Amino acid sequence: MKQNVLIIGAGGVAQVVAHKCAQNNDVLGDIHIASRTVSKCEAILESVREKGAMKNDGVLKAHQVDAMDTAAVAQLIRDTGVEIVINVGSAFVNMYVLDACIETGVAYIDTAIHEDPAKICETPPWYANYEWKKRDLCAEKGVTAILGAGFDPGVVNAFARFAIDLMDEVKSIDIVDINAGSHGKYFATNFDPEINFREFTGVVYYWEDQQWKETTMFASGHDWELPVVGTCRAYQSGHDEVHSLAANYPQADVRFWMGFGDHYINVFTVLKNLGLLSEQPVVTAEGQEVVPLKVVKAVLPDPASLAPNYTGKTCIGDLVKGTKDGEDYEVFVYNVADHKEAYEEVGSQGISYTAGVPPVAAAMLVATGEWDAKTMKNVEELDPKPFFTILDRIGLPTRKRIGGLHGVDTAWNE
Amino acid sequence: MKQNVLIIGAGGVAQVVAHKCAQNNDVLGDIHIASRTVSKCEAILESVREKGAMKNDGVLKAHQVDAMDTAAVAQLIRDTGVEIVINVGSAFVNMYVLDACIETGVAYIDTAIHEDPAKICETPPWYANYEWKKRDLCAEKGVTAILGAGFDPGVVNAFARFAIDLMDEVKSIDIVDINAGSHGKYFATNFDPEINFREFTGVVYYWEDQQWKETTMFASGHDWELPVVGTCRAYQSGHDEVHSLAANYPQADVRFWMGFGDHYINVFTVLKNLGLLSEQPVVTAEGQEVVPLKVVKAVLPDPASLAPNYTGKTCIGDLVKGTKDGEDYEVFVYNVADHKEAYEEVGSQGISYTAGVPPVAAAMLVATGEWDAKTMKNVEELDPKPFFTILDRIGLPTRKRIGGLHGVDTAWNE
Numbered sequence: 001m002k003q004n005v006l007i008i009g010a011g012g013v014a015q016v017v018a019h020k021c022a023q024n025n026d027v028l029g030d031i032h033i034a035s036r037t038v039s040k041c042e043a044i045l046e047s048v049r050e051k052g053a054m055k056n057d058g059v060l061k062a063h064q065v066d067a068m069d070t071a072a073v074a075q076l077i078r079d080t081g082v083e084i085v086i087n088v089g090s091a092f093v094n095m096y097v098l099d100a101c102i103e104t105g106v107a108y109i110d111t112a113i114h115e116d117p118a119k120i121c122e123t124p125p126w127y128a129n130y131e132w133k134k135r136d137l138c139a140e141k142g143v144t145a146i147l148g149a150g151f152d153p154g155v156v157n158a159f160a161r162f163a164i165d166l167m168d169e170v171k172s173i174d175i176v177d178i179n180a181g182s183h184g185k186y187f188a189t190n191f192d193p194e195i196n197f198r199e200f201t202g203v204v205y206y207w208e209d210q211q212w213k214e215t216t217m218f219a220s221g222h223d224w225e226l227p228v229v230g231t232c233r234a235y236q237s238g239h240d241e242v243h244s245l246a247a248n249y250p251q252a253d254v255r256f257w258m259g260f261g262d263h264y265i266n267v268f269t270v271l272k273n274l275g276l277l278s279e280q281p282v283v284t285a286e287g288q289e290v291v292p293l294k295v296v297k298a299v300l301p302d303p304a305s306l307a308p309n310y311t312g313k314t315c316i317g318d319l320v321k322g323t324k325d326g327e328d329y330e331v332f333v334y335n336v337a338d339h340k341e342a343y344e345e346v347g348s349q350g351i352s353y354t355a356g357v358p359p360v361a362a363a364m365l366v367a368t369g370e371w372d373a374k375t376m377k378n379v380e381e382l383d384p385k386p387f388f389t390i391l392d393r394i395g396l397p398t399r400k401r402i403g404g405l406h407g408v409d410t411a412w413n414e
Numbered sequence: 415m416k417q418n419v420l421i422i423g424a425g426g427v428a429q430v431v432a433h434k435c436a437q438n439n440d441v442l443g444d445i446h447i448a449s450r451t452v453s454k455c456e457a458i459l460e461s462v463r464e465k466g467a468m469k470n471d472g473v474l475k476a477h478q479v480d481a482m483d484t485a486a487v488a489q490l491i492r493d494t495g496v497e498i499v500i501n502v503g504s505a506f507v508n509m510y511v512l513d514a515c516i517e518t519g520v521a522y523i524d525t526a527i528h529e530d531p532a533k534i535c536e537t538p539p540w541y542a543n544y545e546w547k548k549r550d551l552c553a554e555k556g557v558t559a560i561l562g563a564g565f566d567p568g569v570v571n572a573f574a575r576f577a578i579d580l581m582d583e584v585k586s587i588d589i590v591d592i593n594a595g596s597h598g599k600y601f602a603t604n605f606d607p608e609i610n611f612r613e614f615t616g617v618v619y620y621w622e623d624q625q626w627k628e629t630t631m632f633a634s635g636h637d638w639e640l641p642v643v644g645t646c647r648a649y650q651s652g653h654d655e656v657h658s659l660a661a662n663y664p665q666a667d668v669r670f671w672m673g674f675g676d677h678y679i680n681v682f683t684v685l686k687n688l689g690l691l692s693e694q695p696v697v698t699a700e701g702q703e704v705v706p707l708k709v710v711k712a713v714l715p716d717p718a719s720l721a722p723n724y725t726g727k728t729c730i731g732d733l734v735k736g737t738k739d740g741e742d743y744e745v746f747v748y749n750v751a752d753h754k755e756a757y758e759e760v761g762s763q764g765i766s767y768t769a770g771v772p773p774v775a776a777a778m779l780v781a782t783g784e785w786d787a788k789t790m791k792n793v794e795e796l797d798p799k800p801f802f803t804i805l806d807r808i809g810l811p812t813r814k815r816i817g818g819l820h821g822v823d824t825a826w827n828e
Contacts, residue, residue: 186687194699270684273600275713282712285608290702295709298696299689 001084002107002144002367003029004059006076008067008097009089010040012191012304012348013111013150016356017088017177018044019346020394022053022060025366028058032080034073035089038064047347067093073100083107084366086359091195095130102134102143107366109150109359111150112195120279124212125243131376131386138376145376151335151354151363152177152256153241155391156318158384158400159333160245162412163320165384166402167259170252170322173245178259181228181339181350187267188301190351194293197277204238207246207254215347218265222257225405228336229315234259240335244378252322271296307349310339315349319404330404333412335396345395354396361390388412416497416521416558416781417443418473420490422481422511423503424454426605426718426762428523430770431502432458433760434808436467436474441778444473445493448487449503452478459763476677481507487514494533498780500773502564505529505609509544516557521780523773525564526609527654534693535616538626539644539657541753545790553789560785561792563776565749565768566591566670567655569810570732571749572798573791574659577734579798580816581743582735584666587588587659592673594643595726595753595764601681602715604765611691614682618652621660621668632679636671639819642750643729648673658792666736670708721763724753728764733819744818749810759809768810775804802826 007017007027014033021031033041035111041062054060065076067089077085077100087097088111093112101108114130116122122129131147138145148154156175164170179190189196200217220236234257247253260268271277276292283289290413317334335354342353362379365371370386379387388398401407419442421431428447435445447455455476462474472756481503491499491514501511501524508528515522530536536543536563545561552559562568570589578584593604603610614631621627634650648671659668674682685691690706697703731748749768756767776793779785784800793801802812806825815821 144534187684266680267684267688268680270601271688274681274685274710276690276710280799282709284705284708284712286708288704288708290704290709290712291698292709294698294700294702295696295704295706296688298689298698298704299692299706 001369002372004080004082004084005029005031005363006080006082006085007031007033008035008065008073008085008087008093010035010037010044011088012307012352013088013356015044015047015304016346016348016352016355017360018048019051019053019084020357020360021363022048023055024360024364024394025056025058027367028084030080030082032059032061032063032082034063034065034076036064036066038062051347062394067196070096070099070103073097074103077101077106078102084109084363086363088356088359090192092117098131098134098145101140101145101411102137105141105143107372109146109149109362109366111148111154111355111359113148115198117279120198121205121238124205125247126240127378128244135376142374144366144373146362146366146371146373146382147376147378148240148244149359149379151358152239152316153244154358154379155335155396156316157241157245157379158387159318160320161380162384162388163318163331163333164249164322166331167322167324170249170320172253172321173249174255174257174319175241176224176226176234176257176319177316178224178226178229178232178234179314179351180232180259181310181314183306183310183349185306187263187299188306189303190306190349191355193297193300193301197268197293197296198279199238201272201277202238204236206236206242206256209253210250218260224257226315226317227334227399227401227409232259244379248361248378248380286319303352304348307343307347310343310349314354315356329406332401332405332407337396357394357396358391361387361394362391415615415783416786418496419443419445419777420492420494420496420499421445421447421508422449422479422487422499422501422559423451424458424473425502426721427502427770429458429461429718430760430766431500431763431774432462433465433467434771434774435777436462437469438774438778438808440469441781442498444494444496446473446475446477446496448477448479448490449455450478450480452476455808458753465761469514482510484510484513484517484563486512488517491515491520493517498523498777500777501768502773504606506531510544512548512559516555517558518549519555519557521558521786523560523563523776523780525568525769527562527774529609529612531685531693534612535619535652538619539661540654540793541657548792556788558780558785558787559790560776560780560787560796561790562654562658563773563793565772566653566730567658568772568793569749569805570730571655571659571793572801573732573812574734575794576746576798576802577745578663578731578736580745581736584663585735586735587663588669588671588733589653589655590638590640590648590671590733591730592638592640592646592648593728593765594646594673595724595728597720597763598723599715599720602720603717604763605709605717605769607714611682611707611710612693613652615686615691616652618650620650620656620670623667624664632674638671639817640729640731641748641823642727642814646673659794662792662794692720717766718762721757721761721766724757724763727752728768730768740826746815746819746821748813751810771808771810772805775801775808
């Protein structure tokens, strides 16, 4: 049993995490939130208070911290007495926050892989470059660290585990992420543009025939007929969960598909071909050194600003194929979320909602002991059923179609 | 009679100017070139020497100068003893260089209008905001200042004057600028991207029915059937020469049309809609203040780098309509230039060539006295015939079609 939560970060996902922690503070206890800019934390807490989200009266506090300063994060953990850290800060801070959790012996949960600002698309499996190097240390010290517990990675890893548990042998896992919503802007990314574009500018790694293969973004497209959102074109993309699922299920092909409209692809292609998505600095005629990607981020809409006018739905799921009792067996496990409903509940758009609710469910399972693994785990290494049970209750219900995309549609536990 | 030339600037156009001055140093005398970065001047002089471009043995020297420092430019004029300054530096330096010429009493020639870096598309007529404010002072001091003596503005102003001199009354002047060449890059601008994009991000001013009218870039397109390059789509654009021609021929409609392919328009539209063509600074998440347009400029190919692989031709001309002897009268006056021939002769691409040859012709006419006006002039206020005569000889022959685009094709003086 662990209690009291520190949220690191103050972006759109942190807002959802704060609201969901508040709604479940009977389980989670005190809620602290910290980022470089304390005013952003305070704005989030103000929105929590406005919505009356706190289930019980309790602690709800904002703090200033540089998340890349391990000692400062460790001190904040000690000062606040938290036992669970939910890190939804920039992907660049993971290892510093993880180190602070190991140092202080508290549980660590994040939603995306660590990244070095100066590198994109490192050697697969990505987790081996950073997080997994600390796995033995976590086991030795009995520190719970749950990696990639957002939606994708996160819930989709649990979808895969759940589907694989239904069969005798797994052959392939295709994760499909479709945002069929509309934000009404000329162009915007649904989360930090810097992280969003970094996902798509490098090599696309996927796992097939028990080896890493490579393609490039938008080179491999497929039309998926999905529940609720209908037929949507998605493209093979590089994504965190491919790297842990391939390690845990090396016998299966593992691919990730993300939906993109022609307009997104056109804007992306122009920016990429011009060199404007580069994370490497260029020098202007005036001698100023600038990272083009940071300028693109500066001119694009703040993803949080999209929420009030976002309409439509997301559909994210896993099509998992294998065999059972000697026969081919196929299941699609998925969730559908609604942008407008997310905004009405927590003041965020659907992409932030799907990313922010799962780490709170994970924190609740750490608090109750069910996921308090005392070592480092990717989500597919944990029992998916209590996770789905909480997600059903707190806003992200899981459904399945035995037989595949055109199978009969039921809740996961029916 | 004036002699000895100072070239301000060291870009692609300056390279052409230096070569052409060298080829005509029997008329022009000493040749000096100055810019902020002296190594760029030296590289240009090296290419002049390599091509053996100097007609006579003579002075060929590079200097360092900040062209926005009027006193420094004036001192350089005195130190070098030049009597003609050809300013092909950035459009931001014009007024500082003009002031230095007025102070020292030497002739000034430029190829584009002055611009304030912080403003785009000021109130028409553009020349009235800067250059024309010094017109009385030039007249009073007997200083020759020839404004906009590149190709467009420049030669096209002379085309208009030539055509108008053939008729009794002018009704319309349509200037059409088509680059039907190919540089083989994903995307590039043919001259300084900052100046190129600034032309197209603001209001498009044109003169019709004796008043200024406004449209936006790419809103007004027309397919032009042109000599050599064939049918090309061009769009009404804002351009310097519209602003002087409208003042000198207020009875005529004056429009400028620039050719663009769909790919250029797509890239431009994406960049503009995202805010990446803005001349106003944005602040990155890290707190760095950056002008997006300067970053776009930094990632695009240097226009000079396009030259070695540029193929195809340009066609720039004026379709002028009016009446003669009570009948409708129409004439198309134009030039066709070839990218590859330009590169072979002076190591530059065709756009730099068409911009850089005319100011040298103008300088030669100042040197011989024919255009030594002792006051400020736009090109249409000067006799076009000696200008065409020199241009015919030094690489940009003028042709005409009496009767319009489909009239009989002859040299201008046949």
